[in-house]
């Protein structure tokens with residue numbers, strides 16, 4: 001069977017490359033970066049993936065240089081591009097600035113990955129190093145304003161390198177570029193979903209053996225598809241579903257989930273109200289990672305309690321989870337990957353249970369787009385499959401908690417510099433740093449930094465450019481939001497200390513419900529991939545209450561995302577509806593792509 005090998009250097013995207021190759025109907029396999037060349041000699045092509053390191057650093061991951069002697073096509077992406085150059089005798093240096101975001105490449109030759117790509121393409125960059133000297137035999141085939149060797153090729157030996165990421169949706173023709181490489185490799189399209197689902201079912205039977213599965217379901221697409229697949233494979237009576245109402249769900253979510261799961265024909269579903277357990281466990285906690293671990297552990301405690309209550313012997317039951325691949329990779333689940341955040345289904349207790357073979361996760365290699373295809377293939381209702389994703393820890397991550405205002409010591413200088421920058425560029429906007437921090441992802445690593453709020457009027461393309469420039473040039477900032485109200489911002493105050501309380505969750509549930517209803521009514525629901533609504537302990541212009549942040553995004557698989565450009569008239573209406581809620585001080589709109597922001601705020 002023809003196969004493309006992907007060498008994993010610890011970036012976020014090795015599996016995403018595998019996903020893209022599967023979507024093109026071709027087999028691929030991910031290998032550790034240290035795999036000897038001899039083990040790869042039967043592959044049709046080799047891809048060196050991205051990663052968070054610099055090739056010239058001591059101890060940076062490398063690969064067996066003999067792969068270049070196998071007479072197999074090689075494509076390096078980002079870190080892989082730099083490594084290819086480094087190992088073949090070229091030079092890589094720090095470029096001084098980090099470049100994240102969209103860029104235009106001018107193409108000098110339409111060969112290899114850039115075949116049929118015309119003179120120019122939009123691509124997506126995420127790097128701090130650059131190639132300064134090419135290895136012998138290689139030539140530049142594409143460059144951007146900031147990167148002189150954005151795409152390189154040695155057509156004769158069939159080696160290619162791209163500084164940008166072709167596997168992300170931010171590079172609109174990225175999949176076509178990957179297909180070009182597969183064509184160079186001459187790999188046949190032999191992969192298909194039907195066979196893969198049969199393989200999944202066989203794996204489930206092998207893993208579960210004579211046990212039964214106690215499945216944690218949330219009503220979302222991943223756990224519903226996993227639950228249905230398990231019931232179809234093992235029989236309805238061997239798979240039990242548990243929906244835990246954490247108190248951190250959306251308004252009326254528990255009832256809606258029960259109704260929709262019943263309507264979809266799911267059997268053996270138990271609902272447990274555990275909101276008191278979750279609020280008690282989260283009392284006084286502010287750090288997002290700590291919150292995540294507590295939430296994950298509390299899920300396990302509740303599951304054990306229910307097993308006991310139902311008099312089921314834990315030895316006979318495995319725990320089932322709807323984990324998908326991004327949950328694993330963001331939790332730092334591969335050898336070189338940085339931890340971005342611990343997903344609720346990847347807390348240390350769960351990792352221990354995985355090692356002991358007590359957990360089954362049938363979809364753990366998949367991305368959301370593939371889970372949806374599997375769901376459709378096994379006959380689940382479209383309305384269930386196309387629900388917006390909602391994270392397991394729910395509003396537990398979206399209610400930001402803090403004991404005091406968090407601002408870097410240099411914030412006044414940073415704020416001044418950002419405003420000078422906006423003035424010099426004639427953006428017509430004014431910027432302020434917000435006194436809270438939130439998680440982001442930059443250069444494949446976690447960041448925890450302050451957002452900047454800009455106010456004033458500007459069209460979407462200018463807001464987009466401003467957001468990319470600010471997050472690229474000011475290292476204290478990982479997000480940019482804009483103020484939905486046209487009023488100038490004269491005062492920003494921290495509200496706190498602020499913790500996870502039922503009152504704050506209730507306020508966010510109300511805001512979230514208003515947003516959801518508005519989106520459905522105005523036909524926006526299907527334009528947006530996911531629409532987190534966040535509560536931050538910030539008061540603006542002395543208006544009582546806290547601030548609501550709107551974070552609608554477009555994505556395919558959650559590894560990368562673009563902020564959604566909502567019609568301004570609609571946004572003002574939505575802003576008015578939210579401002580009418582008692583306890584809402586202001587409404588902000590997130591204009592940060594992922595990266596450098598994450599989809600969730602926490």
Ligand code: XMP
Nearest residue numbers: 342343344389390391392393558598599600
């Ligand atoms: P981020 O915020 O990392 O989110 O860009 C990517 C996607 O993952 C979802 N998410 C989670 N889903 N358990 C989940 O089931 C979690 O702990 C978790 N954390 C984030 C998030 O909603 C988005 O769709």
